[in-house]
Amino acid sequence: MLKLKDKYQKEVIPEMMKKFGYKSPMAVPRVLKAVVNTGFGRQVVGKSGDEQKKIQEGIVSDLTAICGQKAILAAAKKSISSFKIRQGMPIGAKVTLRGKKMYDFIEKVINVVLPRSRDFQGIEAKSIDKQGSLTVAIKEQIAFPEVSPERARQIFGLEITVATNAKTREKGLELLKLLGFPIKA
DSSP: OOOOHHHHHIIIHHHHHHHOHHHHHHSOOEEEEEEEEEHHHHHTTOOHHHHHHHHHHHHHHHHHHHTOOOEEEOSSSSSGGGGOTTOEEEEEEEEOOOOOHHHHHHHHHHIIIISSSTOOOOOGGGGGGSSOOOOOEESGGSSSTTTTTOOOOOOOOOEEEEEEEOSSSSHHHHHHHTTTOOBBO
């Protein structure tokens, strides 16, 4: 079985050039980055400082194990009193992957995580935006092999965005299908 980057170079580029009439392989759209993020604002609201710290550390360590790169905390941009959120309070974590780590992560998502997630019947085509980028939500982080369900302190969902430089939705959809994403027709 080909690695994802090799598959892109040997199969996807020629197929895209044939289908869309690109004259150069450099003109073919490619995957730029994968962003994995999660929000934990609901879990930390109303907790003491130590409890908040424990929840944050648990989520950041799980996200770091999943992605193979340290997750950074995302702070609230403004205070929202009804949600008990103060400006600057950490309410999420994210990881941006590029290059080899990105290809390895996307390959793991396609081949391992999506088939393991509960009630998965394929990715809806409407998950792809006008620029050809895909956003997929995974309900539980325990679908990843790096996180053992017994040791997970919190169950949280994550959102994976695969950004491409395709100019249209149609080209992005075709690129992602050729890469092996299980997209429903």
